[in-house]
Structure formats: structure tokens, C-alpha cells
Amino acid sequence: MHTIEELDDGRAVYLNGHRIKVADIPIFRKTLALNNQYYTLQKSHPDIHTYVENGHRYDIAYKVPRTVDDLRQKHQAYQEIAQANNGMLGRTPDFLATGMAVLAERSAFLGHNQYTNFGENAKHYAEWVKANDIFISHALQNPQLDRSKPINAIPSGYAGVHTIERRPDGIVVSGAKMVNTMAPIADDLLIFNPPELLLEKGDTSYGVAFATPLNTPGVKIICRKLLDHPGYTEDDYPLSNALDEIDAYIVFDHAFIPWNQVFVENDYEMSNRFFIETGIFGHTSHQDEVRGITKLEFATSLAIRVAHTLGLDHFLGVQEKLGRLTANLELIKGTITRSEDNGQLDEFGIYTPDLQALLAVRASLPGFFEEAMQVTQRLAAGSMVGVPGFGEFDGDNGSILEKALATSQADAKDRSKLLNLAFDLSSSGFGQRQLMYEYYHGGDPMRIRSKHYLDEDLSAGNTMLDQLLNH
Template identity: 90%
Template sequence: MHTIEQLDDGRAVYLNGHRIKVSEIPIFRKTLALNNEYYHLQQTHPVVHTYTENGRTYDIAFKVPRNIDDLRQKHQAYQEIAQSNNGMLGRTPDFLDSGMAVLAERSAFLGHNKWTDFAANAKHYAEWIKENDIFISHALQNPQLDRTKPINGIPSGYAGVHTIERRADGIVVSGAKMVNTMAPIADDLLVFNPPELLLEKGDTSYAVAFATPLNTPGVKIICRKLLDHPGYTEDDYPLSNALDEIDAYVVFDHAFIPWEKVFVENDYQMSNRFFIESGVFIHTSHQDEVRGITKLEFATSLAIRVAHVLGLDGFLGVQEKLGRLTANLELIKGTITRSEEAGHLDEFGIYTPSQQALLAVRASLPGFFEEALKVTQHLAAGSMVGVPGFAEFDGDNGAILKQALTTDRASAADRSKLLNLAFDLSSSGFGQRQLMYEYYHGGDPMRIRSKHYLDEDLRAGNAMLDQLLK
């Protein structure tokens, strides 16, 4: 756990055209406080959030799962962390920590070159993160400049991160990564390439995976526009004035990376293998989808609360809409449970959740979340659009508003705050970012669905077909 002032460590963070100190941005301070719940829960609920290994206590995210009970404990911890921010922070420390747990044991495939041992580097880095409980973010996605060309065919030099110099002590890299969530307030950045956009033979300079502190000279963190609303309270914007899971465009400008922090270099095939074969993908997916349950349950509960407070929950059509939302929620809960129950021990003795089940969640949850937001929009409609600023309740028209907006189901203030929450999640810039994030942060659902059926175990179904069609 660190304070906001500790992030003024020389890192180059830019906002609205100016280099800033992280500690001077109020919404960064609030977001960090919520992120620190990961550490706080280790102290207040250690029976779930910690485990002991070789006489030392670690966060449960770092535990290598050996059986279903280990996954279940991690599930509970992930859920409690997500509940502390209503599922709105997708990149809390437990996300990548769950991947570090297995990277240390699965890194041998990374091999070595004449300067360094990539496998040992990855193992030692993962162990260092665990020993020090370092908060790492990751830079995965390459800027979407021209997907019709291979990355080496885009001349700007910013279509990804690439090696520009190779030395006896390390490499020098330049380039960029987009949508680096939580980068301004993390300690370290893990950089690698996405598996769904495979590198090609001519892309070897872009075939890198490494880690670096965010205050490394030559690393620039360029934040997107903030989504909070200065001048308004959290009664007006209950979510966007409470947190912003800051996304950033990260630029590497001749940044030096020592060999001991490099895991892949000059090998496009190994770069394509890194995320999946390291085990990082499947175990971070488990954390991510548990967080997704929390977010979906929050959105579902909000829609139902809006229907009740507005007196709409007695109508059959509304009840049917709300029932669809709760059915969707149960399907997601059940599928994540299935991912744990249908897990298996891999060749390293790591109990691994079912990838097919987790991909089914990733293919479905974004649509379910969007449906919950649309139901909220349709039910709240003009009621949420027309809510006056909360300061009006203490102004000249306060008495009128309290009388006019109070019902037998809620006071004027409670009704207004609920409707402001409905607007913030379903219709504001914050809510639309959450919707976009839920669709794409874990992979394009269309791509996932297009491949999912190829790996489905349909032996029983095909046997029935074969029997019938003999």
C-alpha cells in the first residue's frame, strides 16, 4: 500500500497538455484510495485475503492454486475486492498478481539468448512482485493505426513498442501502447503483445516482453481526458466523482530496459506465445470474470431499485425485463462456478480453471451488462435526465423540490441520488467508458465467439448424431 505522494517519484505523467504531479489530481487520489482496498483487506480479512508460505504471509492472489478449494478462496477474495469499488475498477492489483502466481512456475519455455536467460528473468520478476506486493499494470494493446498492414509496415514507429538498440547490458525501446489502464498510479508496467493480433516474421523488433518501473527515463504516460465533474458532489455523480480508472497512452522514447527485466526479445513466435503459454491469460481471466459478476450484479440491482422507486415494478412488462437481467446474472455466476469445477491440473501441477467456461463468460457478459444499462435507461428515462443539481435542495427552490419530488417510496433527496446514479452508470461519459471497457478489455467478444465452438467438447452430441444418422 502506498500514499499518493509516493507516486510523485519522477514519473512523466501528462494531463491536458501539461506534465503533472499525480498527487495534485483529486480524482487520482480517490482512485488510489479505492485501489488500496486490495491491501487493506489483507489486514481486515486475512482469513480470505492471505495465505502463509515458508513462514511468510502473502496476498491470496499470489497463491498457486493446487485444487478447486484454492480457486474458490481466490474467487472470494477477488469478489470482495471488486465489491469495494462496485466492480468499476478492472485493473486492481489482484488482476496481474494472479498471473504472476503461475508465471514463476511456467516460464521455462521462454528460453534464453546470448546475453540473458529470459525464463529465469520472468521467474525472478514474478517472485519479486510477490515478495514486495508491487502494484503492476500492463501495456498490451498496440495503437490501432492501420490493421490492414503488418506492424512493421507502419512507418511512424509508434505502432507498438520495438527494440531500437541491443546492448550487452540491455535493450533500448521506443514506440507506444494504448489504453494502459491505471498506469499513472501503478508501480511497474508489464509490456507485451496481444495474442489475437499475431506478429509476423518481419515484426521481430516489435517482438518484446519486459517490465519496467513507471518512473523509468523515457517513459511518458499521457492520460486521456478525465471523466469526473469538478464543481459537483458525489450526490450528483456518485460514480464518476468517486473514481476514474485512468486510461493512458504510454510512449517509450529511447527507454533503457536492463536484460534482467526482459522476457521476450527479437522472437516474434515467442512474443505470440507469451500471454497464453505463461498461464497469465487464463488465471487473470478468472480474476477478471469474478470481478465481472460483481459489476453485473451492481448494474442489475440498480435497474431493479430504479423500477421500485419509480413505481414500475408492478407491471408485467417491466417484471419480464428485470427477470431477464437476474437470469443473465445467474447464468454468469453458474458458468464461473463451472469454470472452477471443470478445472484441471496442468503439467506443472497448477489447478487451472476451464478456459472454455471463462471464454463463454467473456463472450456473454458484455452484452448482459449493456442490457442492464439499457433497461435502466428505459425505466429511468426522463426522470433521471431532469434531476436538478443537488445544490438546488439547499437553494431558493429547495422546499419546492423536496415537496415535488418526494413520493411514498423515497424522499426527494434519495430519489434524486438514485436517479443520478442511474444516469452516471448508464448515460454519462463514465458509464459509456465502462460499457466500452467491458466489451473490449478482455478480448473482442465477436472474435471469442467465432473461435469458441471450435474448442467445445461435443463428443456426446456428435455421438447422438452419428447414432441417429447411421
């Protein structure tokens, strides 16, 4: 756990054209406090959030699952962490921590070169992260400059991160990654390439994977515009004035990475294999879908609360809309449970959740979340758009508003807080970023669906077809 001041460690963080100190930005302080719930829960609920191994206590995310019960315990811990921020922080420390657990056991295939052993580097790094409970952020998506061309055909040098110099003590890298969530408040940065946009033969220098502290010279964290609303309280903006997950554009400008922090280098084929074959993808997907269902339940509950408070929930058409939301929620909950129950032991004795089930969640949850937001928008509609600033309750018109905005279901202030929350999640910049995040942070749902049917086990269905067609 960090204090905000400890993050002013020389890291180059930029906001609105200026290099800043992380501790000087109020919304960064609030986000860090919510992120630190990961560490707080280890102390307040150790039976759920920690485990003992070789006499040492670790966060449960680092436990290598050997049984379905191990996955269920991790599920419960992920859920409690997500509930502390209503599912709005997608990259809390448990996300990559669970990937580190399996990386330590599955890294040998990464091989070696004349300078170093990549498999051992990854293993030792994962063990170090676990021992010190390091908060890792990651960046994998390459800037979308011209997807019609291979990355090596884009001359700017910023189409990805690539090696520009190889030395006996390490590599020097330059380039960029399009989006890195939570970078300003993390400890380390893990860089690799996405599996859905495969590198090609000419992309060799871009075939890298490595980890580095965020205060490494040459690493620049260029934050997007913040989504909070200075001058207003959390009564006006209950979510966007409470946290901002702080996406950033990451630039490497001749940054030196020692060999012991390098896991793939000068190998486009190994780079393409890294995310999937290390096991990081499958186990971080489990954490991510548990977090996602927490967020979907929050959005579903909000839509139902709005309908009740506005006196709309006795209309059959509204009930049908709300019933669709709760049905969607149950479908996702059941599919995550199925991923755990149908998991299998891999060749390393790691109990791995069923990836087909997790990908079904990832292909469906973004649309279900958007539907919940749209229902909230359409039910709250002008009511949420017309809510005065909360400061008006202390102004000249306060007594009037106390009467004018009150209903039999809620007094004026409680009704206004709820409608402000509805607006913040469904219609503000914060809410639209949350929607975009759900659609794309785990991969493009279109790509997921287009591949999902190819990997589905339809042996029973095909047997029935064959019996009917060939009798």
C-alpha cells in the same frame, strides 16, 4: 500500499497537455484510495485475503492454486475487492498478481539468448513482485493505426513497442501502446503483445515482453480526458466523481530496459506465445470474470431499485425485463462456478480454471451488462435526465423540491441520488467508458465467439448425431 505523494517519483504523467504531479489531481487520490482496498482487506480479513507459505504471509492472489478449493478462496477474495468499488475498477492489483503466481512456475519455455535467460528473468521478477506485493499495470494493445497492414509496414515507429538498440547490459525500446489502465498510480508496467493480433515474420523487433518501473526515463504516460465533474458533488455524480480508472496512451522514447527485466526479445513467435503459455491469461481471466460478475450484479440491482422507486415493478412488462437481468446474472454466476469445478491440473501441478467456460463468460457478459444499462435508461428515462443539481436543495427552491420530488417510496433527496446514480452508470461519459471497457478489455467478443465453437467439446453431441445418421 502507497500514499498519493509517493507516486510523485519522477514518473512522466501528462494530462491536458501538461506534465503533472499525480498527487495534484483529486480524482487520482480517490481512485488510489479505492485501489488500496486490496491492501486494506489483507489486514481486516486475513483469513480470506492472505495465506502463509514458508513462514511468510502473502496476498491470496499470489497463491498457486492446486485444488478447486484454492480457486474458490481466490474467487471470494477477488469478489470482496471488487465489491469495494462496485466492480468499476477492472485493474486492481489482484488482476496481475494472480498471473505472477503462475508465471513463476511456467516461464522456462521462454528460453534465453546470448545475454540473458528469459525464463529465469520472468521467474525472478514474479517472485520479486510477490515478495513486495508490487502493483503492476500492463499494456498489450498496439495502436490501431492501420490494421490492414503488418506492424512493420507502418513507418511512424509508434505502431507498437520495439527494440531499437541491443546492448550487453540491456535493450533500448521506443514506440507506443494504445491503452494502459491505471498507469499513473501503479508501480511497474508489464509490456507484451496480444495473442489475438499475432505478429508476423517481419515484425521481429516488435517481439518483446518486459517489465519496467513507471518512472523509467523515456516512459511517458499520456492520460485521456478525465471523466469527473469538478464543481459537483458525489450526490450528483456518485461514480464518476468517486473514481476514474485513468486509461492512458503509453509512449516509450528511447527507454532503457536492463536484461534482467526482459522476458522476450527479437522473437515474434515467442511474443505470440507469451500471454497464453505463461498461464497469465487463464488465471487473470478468472479474476476478471469474478470482478465482472460483481459489476453485473451491481448494475442489475440498480435497475431493480429504479423500477421499485419509480413504482414500475408491478407492471408485467417491467417484471419480464428485470427477470431477464436476473436470469443473465445467474447464468454468468453458474458459468464461473463451472470454470472452477471443471478446472484441471496442468503439467506443473497448477489447478487451472476451465478456459472454455471463462471465455463463454467473456463472450456474454458485455452484452448482459449493456442490457442492464439499457433497462435502467428506459425505466429512469426523463426522470433521471430532469434531476436538478443537488445544490438546488440548499438554494431558493429547496423546500419546493423537497415536496415536488418526493414519492411514497423515497424522499426527494434519496430519489435524486438514485436517479443520479442511474444516469452516471447508464448515460454519462463514465458509464459509456465502463460499457466500452466490458466489451473490449478482455478481447473482442466477436473474436472470442468465432473461436469458441472450434474448441468446444461436442463429442457427446457428435456421437448422438452419428448414431442417428449412420444406423
